[in-house]
Amino acid sequence: MAKIKEGLLPNLWDLLVSVGATCSALLVPLELIPTLLKPVSAGSLEWFITTLYIADVVVRLYRLDRKAPGRRPGDRLAAYWRGGMLIDVVAALPVHLLFGPSPWQLLRLLKLVRVAQLMHAWRQRRVQRSNVLRLAFFVYWLLLSVHWITCGWISLRDAAVGVDAGTRYLQALYWCVTTMTTVGYGDVTPVDNAQTLYSIWVMILGVGVYGYVIGNVATILGNIDPARATYLRQMERLSAFMHYRRLPMLLQGRIRDYYGYLWEKRLVYDESDILRDLPSSLRTEVTLYLKRDFIESVPLFQGAGDAFIRDVALEMKPVVFMPGDAIIRAGERGREMFFISRGAVEVRAPNGRTVYDTLTEGDFFGEIALVLGRPRSADVYAVDYCDLYRLDKAMFDRTLAHYPDIAAQIQQRAQERQRRDPT
Numbered sequence: 001m002a003k004i005k006e007g008l009l010p011n012l013w014d015l016l017v018s019v020g021a022t023c024s025a026l027l028v029p030l031e032l033i034p035t036l037l038k039p040v041s042a043g044s045l046e047w048f049i050t051t052l053y054i055a056d057v058v059v060r061l062y063r064l065d066r067k068a069p070g071r072r073p074g075d076r077l078a079a080y081w082r083g084g085m086l087i088d089v090v091a092a093l094p095v096h097l098l099f100g101p102s103p104w105q106l107l108r109l110l111k112l113v114r115v116a117q118l119m120h121a122w123r124q125r126r127v128q129r130s131n132v133l134r135l136a137f138f139v140y141w142l143l144l145s146v147h148w149i150t151c152g153w154i155s156l157r158d159a160a161v162g163v164d165a166g167t168r169y170l171q172a173l174y175w176c177v178t179t180m181t182t183v184g185y186g187d188v189t190p191v192d193n194a195q196t197l198y199s200i201w202v203m204i205l206g207v208g209v210y211g212y213v214i215g216n217v218a219t220i221l222g223n224i225d226p227a228r229a230t231y232l233r234q235m236e237r238l239s240a241f242m243h244y245r246r247l248p249m250l251l252q253g254r255i256r257d258y259y260g261y262l263w264e265k266r267l268v269y270d271e272s273d274i275l276r277d278l279p280s281s282l283r284t285e286v287t288l289y290l291k292r293d294f295i296e297s298v299p300l301f302q303g304a305g306d307a308f309i310r311d312v313a314l315e316m317k318p319v320v321f322m323p324g325d326a327i328i329r330a331g332e333r334g335r336e337m338f339f340i341s342r343g344a345v346e347v348r349a350p351n352g353r354t355v356y357d358t359l360t361e362g363d364f365f366g367e368i369a370l371v372l373g374r375p376r377s378a379d380v381y382a383v384d385y386c387d388l389y390r391l392d393k394a395m396f397d398r399t400l401a402h403y404p405d406i407a408a409q410i411q412q413r414a415q416e417r418q419r420r421d422p423t
């Protein structure tokens with residue numbers, strides 16, 4: 001709880017300061033057009049913003065103290081200075097009170113640097129929605145720019161008699177939007193050189209913005225569901241390959257079914273490939289999380305300690321078999337054993353007719369060849385789609401050397417099964 005508070009409060013404060021900076025950015029151009037806004041109407045908001053900015057200077061100093069407690073006040077100031085204290089102090093000057101509505105108010109806009117910094121920090125933290133955030137932040141800057149361009153247009157045009165401030169703003173906004181979106185109805189046209197130059201500039205700006213938005217929206221749509229995109233890419237490559245090599249239709253159908261199953265069970269990503277890049281502590285945590293249900297379903301693991309479960313979970317690799325697949329063939333050399341996470345397998349005698357047993361979730365097989373060092377004793381077939389975990393021989397030997405109790409249980413099971421087999 002304390003941790004959440006620690007992260008939440010600074011965030012809320014930064015958000016509040018950003019709201020203040022946004023209000024400034026909206027208010028300043030309005031105040032600079034003398035005929036548009038009566039200075040009194042913005043007075044209390046100006047006071048609020050000044051107070052907020054002064055408080056922000058104090059908060060930032062306090063935060064530096066929290067980050068490195070015990071620092072001397074001089075060092076703290078020096079650190080803040082390097083971190084942009086000048087911007088905060090200048091933006092906090094009560095310019096409204098000192099100079100009235102004047103270009104000095106533009107100093108307030110320095111605080112937008114903090115908004116940009118906050119946006120940058122958010123994008124760094126929320127990587128998975130980074131593109132959406134980028135577009136949202138872009139829209140923010142775009143709206144501010146539209147407001148400024150609208151105010152610029154108002155300042156260049158003479159006010160028509162009897163038109164109130166709201167209508168003037170709305171008409172200028174209409175001109176700005178039609179020009180920036182390159183719609184340009186032509187019903188509002190420049191009447192002098194300044195307005196013509198201004199219009200040309202806004203048109204050029206509009207074309208750039210348009211391209212940026214279209215490009216970003218396309219990227220965002222492509223990234224909304226990366227897992228689906230990966231799956232579709234895989235399927236397209238596969239279809240092209242199957243068509244190119246003219247695989248039989250039946251085989252093509254089986255391949256499609258296999259990928260369909262991977263998609264349905266959320267196995268499209270190659271886990272080991274992705275986990276490899278993580279530091280070992282995180283890798284263990286993610287692996288245990290992903291395999292928790294399975295580990296809990298294996299009776300062999302019930303009494304085993306945490307250390308064993310961690311070791312074995314890290315070594316087991318997921319594999320999928322389709323209905324009817326031969327997982328093990330009698331007489332082959334044993335290189336691995338399997339644990340069943342989902343599905344069922346049939347253990348059949350080498351003659352292929354007698355079914356020794358049907359094993360389901362939580363069972364394991366393929367241990368006899370590893371424990372007794374003999375060829376495979378039976379055939380094992382997948383009855384339906386099977387999600388298995390494979391433990392190869394080297395890992396099996398290494399892991400069990402450290403856990404003699406578990407090794408004894410597996411050995412005992414191998415001998416029981418072998419005794420049951422008539423061959």
Ligand code: CMP
Binds near residue numbers: 366370417
């Ligand atoms: P392995 O001999 O390595 O390969 C075939 C596997 O089938 C074997 O290990 C056992 O895990 C499993 N198996 C063999 N006989 C039986 C049985 N009677 N009941 C259950 N499983 C068996």
